[in-house]
Amino acid sequence: MVSTGERIAIDAMGGDHAPDEIVAGALRAQEELGVKVLLVGEPEKIKAALPSNTNLGQVEIVSATDTIEMDEEPLSAVRRKRSASINVVMDLVKKGKADAAISAGHSGAAMAAALLRLGRLPGIDRPAIGAVFPTMIASKPVLILDVGANVDCRPKFLEQFAVMGSVYSQYVLGTAEPKVGLLNIGEEDCKGNDLAIRTHQMLTSNSQISxxxxxxxxxxxSGRFDVIVxxxxxxxxxxxxxxxxxxxxxxxxxxxxxxxLHGQIGTALLKPNLKRIKQRMDHAEHGGALLLGVNGICVISHGSSEAPSIFNAIRMAKEAVDNQVLERIHPQVSSLASE
Amino acid sequence: MVSTGERIAIDAMGGDHAPDEIVAGALRAQEELGVKVLLVGEPEKIKAALPSNTNLGQVEIVSATDTIEMDEEPLSAVRRKRSASINVVMDLVKKGKADAAISAGHSGAAMAAALLRLGRLPGIDRPAIGAVFPTMIASKPVLILDVGANVDCRPKFLEQFAVMGSVYSQYVLGTAEPKVGLLNIGEEDCKGNDLAIRTHQMLTSNSQISxxxxxxxxxxxSGRFDVIVxxxxxxxxxxxxxxxxxxxxxxxxxxxxxxxLHGQIGTALLKPNLKRIKQRMDHAEHGGALLLGVNGICVISHGSSEAPSIFNAIRMAKEAVDNQVLERIHPQVSSLASE
Structure with missing residues (x-):
C-alpha cells in the first residue's frame, strides 16, 4: 500500500507477547494501512522477531536500551529509566518525529511517561483513558471515559472528559452530534452519589456538549449514548x-x-456461526484505549495484546492523527478553562 | 406439598406485572415449596387475579388500601401512606405474623419501609442490598453487596457488608469458608480510590471473615470469590x-x-441446550436481592418480575428463614460494633 504518512511509534518491548506479536501487528499495519511504524526497543530482540523474508529497508528500529517491568512503581521507574522504551516512544512524539505513541506494556508507566514527556493540554486537569465499547447497534460504538486513569474525580474532571469524548466521537467515530451520558444509578437528575449529582448540574449547563x-x-x-463519562x-x-x-x-x-447427541451434531453445524459470534464479542477488535488530554496521540493497548490487537491499535492511532483529534480538542478545552 | 411453615408476606400490588404475576408466582410457591403466602393489597384486585379454580380457603389475603407509585419520593411516601401495601407487608414481619417480606414494587420504598418499620440490626450503620450472581463455576454463585442502597459509603459500612455477606454465603448458599473480596481496580493492596484503600486495611485486620x-x-x-463488597x-x-x-x-x-441452512438445523437440534444456557444467564432464576442489615428477612424483586421470578424470590426468602440468617448475623455484627 502507498504510504499515507502517519508515523506511529510503538513500544516493541511492552506487553505479554512482546516483541514477537507487537512486531507482527506493526508490520501488518505498515503494509495494509500505509502508516510508517517506528519499532522502539532493543534492536537485537526486535530484529530476531522479524520474519526471515522481511525487507530490512522497510523497517525502522529506534534503539531503547531499557524497559519498565510490570511490578515497578510506574512514576519513579519512568523518572529513573530515561532510556526505557516507553520514554523513547514519548520523546519521538514530543520531538515531532512520530505522530502517535502506542504501548501494550505497563499502562501506568505509559500514562506517567505521557504526562511527564508530553504534558497536559491547556485546560485539562487530568487526562483520561477512553475505551470504545461495541453496543447493541452494530455500527454505533460508545466511548467510555475514564476507564482507569483517575480513581478519585472531581466534577470538573468529568466535564473535561465529556468535552474531549465528544470531540473524539464526532471527528474519529463520525457521530454527527454525540449524545453524552453521565454514568449513574437512576434516570432522575437528583440520583447518584455526591460526585454524580454535582457533575450532572455541571454537564447540564455546558453548551459545548449535547x-x-x-x-x-x-x-x-444500548446504543442510546455516544459518550459516557x-x-x-x-x-x-x-x-x-x-x-x-x-x-x-x-x-x-x-x-x-x-x-x-443432538447437541454435538447441532454444534458441528453451527461452527461458522459461532465463530462470527465470537468476533462480535471479542475486545481484540478494538485494539486499545485512548489517553485523552495529554499533548500527543497515545493508544494504550491490553497487556495480553497479540498481533490483531496491535494492528487495530495502530489503526486507532492513525484515525486519531488523520482526524486531527488534538487540534480539535485544544480550542474546546481551552475555552472550558477560561469560562 | 405439606406445609413447611414459613409465612411469607408479599406485596401483591408492587411491580410492573402486579397483581397477576405476583399472585401466580405466590400460588405456585405455596403449592410447590410448602410455604404459606400472605398476599397483601387491595382484596378485590387480588381476588380478580386468582385463577377460577382457586380454593379460596388456601389463599390468605391481607387488606392494604393504598399503594406507592414508582414516581413518588420513597421516604415521604412511606411515611405518609401508612396503609400502603409495602408498609402492611413490613408490619406483618414486625408483628411476627410473617417470617419474611417480598416486594417487586418501588425498591426505594421497600427499603424505606423496612428501615422505618423493622429498624436496623444492632451494629449495622447501613443495610445493604445483596445480589447473587452466577459465576463461571456452575454451582458457585457470588454474593455482591451493596448493589444500590448506599451510594456514598465509609469503610466501616463495607466491613459490615463483608460480615453480613459471609454469614449469608455460609448458611444460605452453603459455602464452607466464604472468600471475601473487595471490588477494586488492581490486585495490589495499595490500589484503588480512597474508600477502597482504607477498606482494604480494615478487612485485612477483621478476623470474622476470610x-x-x-x-x-x-x-x-470467576468463582474465586464468594462475597464481594x-x-x-x-x-x-x-x-x-x-x-x-x-x-x-x-x-x-x-x-x-x-x-x-446449517444454522437453522443446528439451532433446532440445540433447542434444549440453548434453553439451559438461557437459564444459566437469566437473572429471573435468582428472583431478587436481599436487604441485609434490617431486623427482618426482606427480598427485593425486580420491577419487571413475572411469576417465575416471584417464585424464586419466595424460595430465596424461605431459605433465608430456614437457615436463620438473622439469628446468625446478629451476634456477628453485634461484636463488630463493640470492638
Missing part, C-alpha cells in the same frame, strides 16, 4: 467486567452447546 | 450492566445462530 442525562448500567451498551474507578471495574463477561459467555456456550 | 484481597472487574464472575454506586452500575449484557448476548445468539 448532554442527554444519566446513563444507568443497563444503558451502557464516569470516574476511573467505576469505569475500570466496568471495562474489566465487560471483557471477562464476553469470555465467560463463550465458555458457557462451549460447555453447554455440545451436550448430548 | 478476606482474599482485591477483586477486579474481571474476577467478579463495594459501595452501592459501583455495585448498582455493575448489576444493571450485567443484567443487560445477558440480554444482549441472548439477542446476538438469536440473531447469529440460525443464519444459513
Amino acid at each position: 448532554f442527554l442525562g444519566n446513563a444507568e448500567g443497563r444503558d451502557v451498551l 464516569c470516574d476511573g474507578f467505576v469505569g475500570n471495574v466496568l471495562l474489566k467486567f465487560a471483557e471477562a463477561v464476553g469470555e465467560i459467555i463463550l465458555q458457557i456456550l462451549r460447555e453447554e452447546l455440545p451436550s448430548g | 478476606f482474599l484481597g482485591n477483586a477486579e472487574g474481571r474476577d467478579v464472575l 463495594c459501595d452501592g454506586f459501583v455495585g448498582n452500575v455493575l448489576l444493571k450492566f450485567a443484567e443487560a449484557v445477558g440480554e444482549i448476548i441472548l439477542q446476538i445468539l438469536r440473531e447469529e445462530l440460525p443464519s444459513g
Whole structure:
C-alpha cells in the first residue's frame, strides 16, 4: 500500500507477547494501512522477531536500551529509566518525529511517561483513558471515559472528559452530534452519589456538549449514548467486567452447546456461526484505549495484546492523527478553562 | 406439598406485572415449596387475579388500601401512606405474623419501609442490598453487596457488608469458608480510590471473615470469590450492566445462530441446550436481592418480575428463614460494633 504518512511509534518491548506479536501487528499495519511504524526497543530482540523474508529497508528500529517491568512503581521507574522504551516512544512524539505513541506494556508507566514527556493540554486537569465499547447497534460504538486513569474525580474532571469524548466521537467515530451520558444509578437528575449529582448540574449547563442525562448500567451498551463519562474507578471495574463477561459467555456456550447427541451434531453445524459470534464479542477488535488530554496521540493497548490487537491499535492511532483529534480538542478545552 | 411453615408476606400490588404475576408466582410457591403466602393489597384486585379454580380457603389475603407509585419520593411516601401495601407487608414481619417480606414494587420504598418499620440490626450503620450472581463455576454463585442502597459509603459500612455477606454465603448458599473480596481496580493492596484503600486495611485486620484481597472487574464472575463488597454506586452500575449484557448476548445468539441452512438445523437440534444456557444467564432464576442489615428477612424483586421470578424470590426468602440468617448475623455484627 502507498504510504499515507502517519508515523506511529510503538513500544516493541511492552506487553505479554512482546516483541514477537507487537512486531507482527506493526508490520501488518505498515503494509495494509500505509502508516510508517517506528519499532522502539532493543534492536537485537526486535530484529530476531522479524520474519526471515522481511525487507530490512522497510523497517525502522529506534534503539531503547531499557524497559519498565510490570511490578515497578510506574512514576519513579519512568523518572529513573530515561532510556526505557516507553520514554523513547514519548520523546519521538514530543520531538515531532512520530505522530502517535502506542504501548501494550505497563499502562501506568505509559500514562506517567505521557504526562511527564508530553504534558497536559491547556485546560485539562487530568487526562483520561477512553475505551470504545461495541453496543447493541452494530455500527454505533460508545466511548467510555475514564476507564482507569483517575480513581478519585472531581466534577470538573468529568466535564473535561465529556468535552474531549465528544470531540473524539464526532471527528474519529463520525457521530454527527454525540449524545453524552453521565454514568449513574437512576434516570432522575437528583440520583447518584455526591460526585454524580454535582457533575450532572455541571454537564447540564455546558453548551459545548449535547448532554442527554444519566446513563444507568443497563444503558451502557444500548446504543442510546455516544459518550459516557464516569470516574476511573467505576469505569475500570466496568471495562474489566465487560471483557471477562464476553469470555465467560463463550465458555458457557462451549460447555453447554455440545451436550448430548443432538447437541454435538447441532454444534458441528453451527461452527461458522459461532465463530462470527465470537468476533462480535471479542475486545481484540478494538485494539486499545485512548489517553485523552495529554499533548500527543497515545493508544494504550491490553497487556495480553497479540498481533490483531496491535494492528487495530495502530489503526486507532492513525484515525486519531488523520482526524486531527488534538487540534480539535485544544480550542474546546481551552475555552472550558477560561469560562 | 405439606406445609413447611414459613409465612411469607408479599406485596401483591408492587411491580410492573402486579397483581397477576405476583399472585401466580405466590400460588405456585405455596403449592410447590410448602410455604404459606400472605398476599397483601387491595382484596378485590387480588381476588380478580386468582385463577377460577382457586380454593379460596388456601389463599390468605391481607387488606392494604393504598399503594406507592414508582414516581413518588420513597421516604415521604412511606411515611405518609401508612396503609400502603409495602408498609402492611413490613408490619406483618414486625408483628411476627410473617417470617419474611417480598416486594417487586418501588425498591426505594421497600427499603424505606423496612428501615422505618423493622429498624436496623444492632451494629449495622447501613443495610445493604445483596445480589447473587452466577459465576463461571456452575454451582458457585457470588454474593455482591451493596448493589444500590448506599451510594456514598465509609469503610466501616463495607466491613459490615463483608460480615453480613459471609454469614449469608455460609448458611444460605452453603459455602464452607466464604472468600471475601473487595471490588477494586488492581490486585495490589495499595490500589484503588480512597474508600477502597482504607477498606482494604480494615478487612485485612477483621478476623470474622476470610478476606482474599482485591477483586477486579474481571474476577467478579470467576468463582474465586464468594462475597464481594463495594459501595452501592459501583455495585448498582455493575448489576444493571450485567443484567443487560445477558440480554444482549441472548439477542446476538438469536440473531447469529440460525443464519444459513446449517444454522437453522443446528439451532433446532440445540433447542434444549440453548434453553439451559438461557437459564444459566437469566437473572429471573435468582428472583431478587436481599436487604441485609434490617431486623427482618426482606427480598427485593425486580420491577419487571413475572411469576417465575416471584417464585424464586419466595424460595430465596424461605431459605433465608430456614437457615436463620438473622439469628446468625446478629451476634456477628453485634461484636463488630463493640470492638
